[in-house]
Structure formats: C-alpha cells, structure tokens
Amino acid sequence: MKKLPREFYDRDTTSVAKELLGKFLVHRINGQERIGKIVETEAYLGPHDLAAHSAKGLTARTKVMFGAPGHAYVYLIYGMYYCVNVVTEKEGHASAVLLRALEPVKNIELRTSGPGLLCNAMDITKKLNGHDLLSDDFYIAEEATAARVRIIKRARIGVHYAKHWAKRLLRFYIKDNKYVSRP
C-alpha cells in the first residue's frame, strides 16, 4: 500500500470525495494497526456551501478546514459522536470530505457504517483534529492495483438547513457495498 501524497488532497473536492472510495484509512495505536476501506463519502465545498461548517467563517472550530490540505478535521456532533473529514484544496479554501462509512479490513471490531460509528471503531477522537494525513500513524493509502468501483451519487445526509445546497448530489458511495450507511 502507498500513502496518498499531499497533491491528492490539493484538488477539486468533488473529485477527491469520489476518488477516496476504495482507499484505505489507517490508524496505528499502541502498536496495533486498524484499517478500513472507505466506501462512502460526502463533499463539503467551502464557505459558499451552506451545508459546510466553514460557511460560519473562520472560527476556533473551523480553523482546520481553513488550513492546508491533507489534514484531518475531527469534530464532536450531537454531544456524543465524532466525525472525521479530510481537508481538501488550497489553504483558505475551507473545503473537506466527510468519511461516512468503512468496510472493515484489519483489527476492526465495532460497526463502521456511519460517520459516528466509524470514528468509534477506528478510535478517532478530537485528539486527531488537525493531524497531518502524511504522518505515519494516521493516513490514507491505496493499493498498487486499485479495482475500479461503480459510484452512486446522492444528496448529503442531515443537511436540511442548507436550503438549495441540501439537494446537491455530493454524497458518494460504492454501489452494492454492504457497509454503506444509507444506501
């Protein structure tokens, strides 16, 4: 497996969201390596995207989203679950891709279908907010011979407050994959 380079993230967010499907999220903790294949993502396009947290502007919470690409943006939602994103495009663009579901690959014991559940299973907490995804303990990698996947496009989940942006087809998942949170 080969770690994705910075340039992978420094691109159009929708492309990154689609191309992350089939890639592998890796987290090394206490000498143990947990790996899950990304099967569902959502693109958040920047401050003009009313569904994106960065639409609120630069705050303590959204600082990482406004930062350089290839970093993890982790936040607490509903007071009980963490969600993990990867920051995309140029610094200041404030766009990111939310990881919504993984297919268990290695050392995963809990369910991974849903953004909160996958963070639980991968032991991703706020400690990883701002973490560089080119590090050796938390990163995304690809296989040498990546199988092509059929991609389904849908509206994003839980963003009803975002007016017309709620209708945009910015949620992507691998067709027929049983670990997708909401097929």
Added chain:
DNA sequence: TGCACGATGAAC
C-alpha cells in the same frame, strides 16, 4: 452569560 441547535444513532 445564556441558549438554540446540530454533517448521528438507537429505540419506540
């Protein structure tokens, strides 16, 4: 300083 509200998940 107070308060309404989530990029969720589970139960009913």
Added chain:
DNA sequence: TTCATCGTGCAC
C-alpha cells in the same frame, strides 16, 4: 418519531 448529550456560535 423521539431522545440522549454537549460544544459551538451568536444573541443579549
């Protein structure tokens, strides 16, 4: 459809 639970952003 309702609820748990708390950090964040914004009104006062």
